Amino acid sequence: MTTCTICLKKFKQGDNIRTHDSDATGETVAHPFHEECLREWYKTRDTCPICRDRIDWDDWIIVEM
Secondary structure, three states: OOEOOOOOOEOOOOOOEEEEEOOOOOOEOOOOEEHHHHHHHHOOOOEOOOOOOEOOHHHEEEEOO
16 A cells, blocks of 8 residues: 555555445455545545445545554
């Protein structure tokens, strides 16, 4: 987990990062994004930018850096 695939910037200590659980397994998946990037994405889409699974905002998990 090093880069947000929306803005393509590296994660830094203290960044607010979110990821989601897989619907199929309940496991946390490695699709992390800056929270502010994800919020902008979510204004027009309700899917993960990587896997395109439909995900409710409440299912995105905050990840500690």
